[in-house]
Amino acid sequence: MSPGPLGRQKLHELVVDALTARLRAAAGARLPSETQLAQELGVSRATVREALRILEAQGMVRRRHGVGSFVSPRGFVEAGIERLESFSETIARAGYRPSAELLSLSETSVPEEVAAALQAPSPLGFEAQTLYRADGAPILFSVVYVPLGIVRSLQELEGRRHWTSMREFFNQELRRPVRYARLAVLAVAAPEGVAGHLALEPGAPVLVMEGVSYGDDDDPLMFTRAYFRTDKYRFTLVRR
Amino acid sequence: MSPGPLGRQKLHELVVDALTARLRAAAGARLPSETQLAQELGVSRATVREALRILEAQGMVRRRHGVGSFVSPRGFVEAGIERLESFSETIARAGYRPSAELLSLSETSVPEEVAAALQAPSPLGFEAQTLYRADGAPILFSVVYVPLGIVRSLQELEGRRHWTSMREFFNQELRRPVRYARLAVLAVAAPEGVAGHLALEPGAPVLVMEGVSYGDDDDPLMFTRAYFRTDKYRFTLVRR
DNA sequence: CAGTGGTCTAGACCACACC
DNA sequence: GTGTGGTCTAGACCACTGG
Numbered sequence: 001m002s003p004g005p006l007g008r009q010k011l012h013e014l015v016v017d018a019l020t021a022r023l024r025a026a027a028g029a030r031l032p033s034e035t036q037l038a039q040e041l042g043v044s045r046a047t048v049r050e051a052l053r054i055l056e057a058q059g060m061v062r063r064r065h066g067v068g069s070f071v072s073p074r075g076f077v078e079a080g081i082e083r084l085e086s087f088s089e090t091i092a093r094a095g096y097r098p099s100a101e102l103l104s105l106s107e108t109s110v111p112e113e114v115a116a117a118l119q120a121p122s123p124l125g126f127e128a129q130t131l132y133r134a135d136g137a138p139i140l141f142s143v144v145y146v147p148l149g150i151v152r153s154l155q156e157l158e159g160r161r162h163w164t165s166m167r168e169f170f171n172q173e174l175r176r177p178v179r180y181a182r183l184a185v186l187a188v189a190a191p192e193g194v195a196g197h198l199a200l201e202p203g204a205p206v207l208v209m210e211g212v213s214y215g216d217d218d219d220p221l222m223f224t225r226a227y228f229r230t231d232k233y234r235f236t237l238v239r240r
Numbered sequence: 241m242s243p244g245p246l247g248r249q250k251l252h253e254l255v256v257d258a259l260t261a262r263l264r265a266a267a268g269a270r271l272p273s274e275t276q277l278a279q280e281l282g283v284s285r286a287t288v289r290e291a292l293r294i295l296e297a298q299g300m301v302r303r304r305h306g307v308g309s310f311v312s313p314r315g316f317v318e319a320g321i322e323r324l325e326s327f328s329e330t331i332a333r334a335g336y337r338p339s340a341e342l343l344s345l346s347e348t349s350v351p352e353e354v355a356a357a358l359q360a361p362s363p364l365g366f367e368a369q370t371l372y373r374a375d376g377a378p379i380l381f382s383v384v385y386v387p388l389g390i391v392r393s394l395q396e397l398e399g400r401r402h403w404t405s406m407r408e409f410f411n412q413e414l415r416r417p418v419r420y421a422r423l424a425v426l427a428v429a430a431p432e433g434v435a436g437h438l439a440l441e442p443g444a445p446v447l448v449m450e451g452v453s454y455g456d457d458d459d460p461l462m463f464t465r466a467y468f469r470t471d472k473y474r475f476t477l478v479r480r
Numbered sequence: 481c482a483g484t485g486g487t488c489t490a491g492a493c494c495a496c497a498c499c
Numbered sequence: 500g501t502g503t504g505g506t507c508t509a510g511a512c513c514a515c516t517g518g
Contacts, residue, residue, distance in 0.1 A: 012506080033484060044508045049485085062458070065485050066515035072458070183477045186470030187427035187447035205445035207427035209477075218302075218312075230426035237423045237449075252487080273503060284489045289504085305504050306496035 015041055015051035019061075031061070031069040086165030087132050087140055087226065091233070096134030100164055103129040103197070107154050110145045110223070117212050118220045120147040126157050128166070131197050139233045141197045142226040150176065150221055166222065167213075176215045181224070183211035194227050206230070255281055255291035259301075271301070271309040326405030327372050327380055327466070331473070336374035340404055343369040343437070347394050350385045350463070357452050358460045360387040366397050368406070371437050379473045381437045382466040390416065390461055406462065407453075416455045421464070423451035434467050446470070 018041060019031070031037070034052070038045040052069060055061040063069045091098035110118070110125040118125075125147040132140040144166055151157050151174070163169040171177045186208050195202040210225040228235075258281060259271070271277070274292070278285040292309060295301040303309045331338035350358070350365040358365075365387040372380040384406055391397050391414070403409040411417040426448050435442040450465040468475075 035484090044510095046509090047507060050506085052485095063485065064516085066483080066517080068484060068516095185425065185447065185475040185477055187445040187468070188470070189445050205427040205429050207425065207447065211477075228427070230428075235425040237425055237451075275503090284491095286490090287488060290487085292504095303504065304497085306498080306502080308497095308503060 012043075012047045012050035012054070015043060015048060016054050019051060019055060029071045031071065033068065086167045087142065088165050091132060091134045091139070096233075097136075099133045099136070101131045101133070102161060103131055105154060105157055105160065108145075110147070114145050114223045115147070118145070118147045118223055120149070120220075122148055124148040126151055126154060128157065128160060130166075134233060137232060138198050139229045140226060141194050142224060144225075145223040146221070150174070166224075170213075170215075170221060176221055178213045178221060179216055179218075181211055181213040183209050183224075185209050188227075190227065198227065198229050200229065207235075252283075252287045252290035252294070255283060255288060256294050259291060259295060269311045271311070273308065326407045327382065328405050331372060331374045331379070336473075337376075339373045339376070341371045341373070342401060343371055345394065345397055345400065350387070354385050354463045355387070358385070358387050358463050360389070360460075362388055364388040366391055366394060368397065368400060370406075374473060377472060378438050379469045380466055381434050382464060384465075385463040386461070390414070406464075410453075410455075410461060416461055418453045418461060419456055419458075421451055421453040423449050423464075425449050430467065438467065438469050440469065447475075 015037075019037075032040065034045050034048050037048045041048070052061060052063060056063055060072055061069055062072050088098040088100055104127070106127050108125065108127045109123045110120070110127070112123070115123045115125075125145050128144045128146070130142050130144070131138055132142070146157065159173045160166065160169045163172065167178050187205055188208050189203045190198065190200050190206045192202045194200075194206065195204060198206070200206070207228040207230045208225065209228070210223070212223050213221045215221050255277075259277075272280065274285050274288050277288045281288070292301060292303060296303055300312055301309055302312050328338040328340055344367070346367050348365065348367045349363045350360070350367070352363070355363045355365075365385050368384045368386070370382050370384070371378055372382070386397065399413045400406065400409045403412060407418050427445055428448050429443045430438065430440050430446045432442045434440075434446065435444060438446070440446070447468040447470045448465065449468070450463070452463050453461050455461050
């Protein structure tokens with residue numbers, strides 16, 4: 001095939017971009033039929049469909065069998081809780097200016113349930129505590145445990161300072177990208193130390209997300225426990 | 241095309257079924273290549289790919305570019321927080337015996353922020369309070385607001401008693417199926433009434449999920465606010 | 481009925497992982 | 500290089516919706 005009128009990169013992604021531009025304007029509008037779009041853009045209908053599938057997954061387009069495709073009334077959908085992104089990204093996406101402060105790095109014996117979740121043979125590992133702010137106000141305090149074996153020494157973990165997020169550190173410096181994370185969501189009373197960092201009264205309700213991040217080979221990379229102030233920042237979630 | 245060796249129903253669904261059977265046995269096993277599967281099953285490669293895409297979305301299969309497709313080590317993945325299902329289903333899926341008790345049904349003026357979220361012209365509507373138990377222990381208390389217009393009278397809402405869940409009621413009795421819900425997740429201190437129903441001290445931390453459910457035409461159907469005991473039941477969530 | 485999205489095919493070439 | 504999954508095409512027919 002020839003690149004067509006669109007040039008390089010994946011064709012259906014270019015179609016996504018082309019359609020995205022149209023979509024910004026008209027909420028609720030009807031899109032041309034798939035066959036029409038294919039002709040207009042000079043690609044096959046299958047490629048148009050792949051693009052529409054992506055837009056539908058993003059919540060930007062609604063397709064109705066036998067009727068047509070429409071721009072979702074909401075237009076752009078904010079990133080939901082189900083998206084794997086760094087806390088900094090999450091904060092930025094919510095419209096705040098993110099900052100992250102690495103409060104401590106240490107070598108420790110990780111809690112028993114954490115070692116179990118990490119399937120770690122040894123309880124030895126490293127702990128990083130980070131405080132995230134949105135527009136300067138603390139909203140998130142996280143404790144990350146990395147088992148010995150993923151990181152060899154505290155010196156290696158020092159590299160974390162160069163990166164704005166743990167995920168970037170794993171991806172860029174350790175070359176062990178995080179592919180997915182399996183988390184539990186719960187509400188707890190803020191423990192003393194946590195409350196202090198988040199500028200809350202001890203015992204105030206906080207949302208906790210905790211669990212394990214996995215790499216390309218389904219190998220456990222780290223255990224994260226994050227405490228959120230939900231009065232300052234709310235997760236949104238679309239259930240389908 | 242001819243139906244092929246598989247018979248009626250959607251072809252790729254039959255392929256999903258055929259593969260699911262294989263998958264139960266071997267965790268971590270490698271699947272034949274897409275081309276091979278297509279030949280074996282007598283379908284096109286595109287159809288095999290559609291089936292694999294479904295299985296991958298279900299978390300049962302892992303595909304790696306240039307390498308092959310594999311049965312996920314975890315096998316079947318539990319439904320996460322992102323799935324739209326009734327609370328009863330959620331509880332059952334978590335391995336408990338669910339029960340739901342309709343505590344009250346009344347006609348009210350809905351709270352202002354609820355009416356706004358529902359895009360309701362009138363603040364008039366109906367309220368249903370339900371307590372859900374898992375193996376007899378209360379874990380979830382929900383307040384649902386339905387605007388006037390979706391339901392006309394309290395009598396109509398009485399039909400709710402015949403159904404185990406609000407979603408079933410909407411789907412079966414009102415013929416207005418819920419297509420998706422847009423929710424916020426937060427942690428709060430349990431208000432007095434709620435704490436009582438959940439057998440908690442007032443002020444104990446509870447997880448709240450609240451938001452609007454939408455129908456086939458993106459029309460707001462109801463506002464739900466649900467309080468969870470996360471010590472008894474935890475949401476799980478896979479971020480990708 | 482006409483028009484839409486949904487499914488399916490057969491075949492081609494590309495990008496990537498591994499030997 | 501060889502084999503894998505990823506992308507793309509051109510064309511066909513099916514299933515649903517709405518006038």
